Amino acid sequence: MQCEGSIGGGAAIRIRVAGGVLLVAHLALVAWLTLRPLDVPWMMPANLSPCAGIRADLALGWPEAARRIGEGLALLAPLGVLLPLAHGHLFASPLGSLVRTVAAGALISLTIELLQTGVPGRVVDVDSLLLNTVGVGLAHLALVPAGRSALRRRAEHRRLAAVPTEETSQGRTPTIPRVGIAP
Numbered sequence: 617m618q619c620e621g622s623i624g625g626g627a628a629i630r631i632r633v634a635g636g637v638l639l640v641a642h643l644a645l646v647a648w649l650t651l652r653p654l655d656v657p658w659m660m661p662a663n664l665s666p667c668a669g670i671r672a673d674l675a676l677g678w679p680e681a682a683r684r685i686g687e688g689l690a691l692l693a694p695l696g697v698l699l700p701l702a703h704g705h706l707f708a709s710p711l712g713s714l715v716r717t718v719a720a721g722a723l724i725s726l727t728i729e730l731l732q733t734g735v736p737g738r739v740v741d742v743d744s745l746l747l748n749t750v751g752v753g754l755a756h757l758a759l760v761p762a763g764r765s766a767l768r769r770r771a772e773h774r775r776l777a778a779v780p781t782e783e784t785s786q787g788r789t790p791t792i793p794r795v796g797i798a799p
Contacts, residue, residue, distance in 0.1 A: 628704050631704050632701075632702055632703075632704040634701070635698055635699075635700075635701030635702035635703075635704065636702045638694075638698050638701070639695070639699065639701075642694050642695070642698060643724070646691060646692065646728065647728075649691070650691075650728050650732065650738070651731055651732065652735070653735055653736040653737050653738075654735075654736065654737025654738060655736075655737065656737045659737060659739055660739060661739065662739045662740040662741070663739070663740070663741040663742055663743060664740070664742055665742065666743065666746060667743065667746070668743070669741055669743035669744075670685065670743050670746075670747075673685060685747060688743065688744055688747030688748060688751065689747050689748075689750060689754065690751060691744075691747075691748055691751065692721055692724060692748040692749075692751055692752050693752060693754065693755040694755065695717070695720070695724065695755075696717055696718075696751070696752040696753065696754065696755030696756035696757075696758075696759070696760070697755055697756065697759050697760060697763075699716075699717045699720055700713055700717055700756065703716075706764055706768050706771065707768070708764075713756070714756055714760075717752060717753070717756045717760075718749060718752055718756070720752075721748065721749050721751075721752030722748075722749040724748075725744065725748035725749055725752075726745055728748075729741070729742075729744060729745055
């Protein structure tokens with residue numbers, strides 16, 4: 617049975633499958649980028665102080681800080697679009713969708729950070745968790761509401777185009793009051 621707020625018919629299946637495939641491909645790329653062992657002569661200690669790494673990046677100057685912070689924001693940002701796409705609901709609550717997507721992005725980022733503890737050359741950085749989560753939220757806010765609105769307009773246009781013109785020209789159907797039956 618199809619949910620009331622989901623995309624209709626075969627389009628829902630195609631969108632969900634495409635979203636799922638792109639989601640898996642993106643997560644595989646992220647895993648390859650973040651969980652490969654690094655051959656480094658020394659490592660920085662784990663950063664467990666929120667925003668300490670961001671302040672250190674800003675101390676390096678604006679071009680380097682923008683690059684590092686941008687990389688942190690962009691790593692998981694596609695999840696902000698791919699997770700709702702794989703969900704496939706057009707009429708989902710905007711706030712609920714944002715909360716679900718950001719929470720899932722935070723959990724995925726936390727999983728990556730925890731897995732990095734066992735990878736040589738990688739250390740835990742709480743700022744990566746924060747930047748990745750903010751990136752997911754920003755991508756969701758920037759693209760998902762506009763995309764859902766466009767898809768709803770398209771679905772409504774198709775629904776109106778499918779209605780025969782003779783049905784719309786007949787006007788309202790009169791209602792006849794019902795008479796109760798006495799006992």
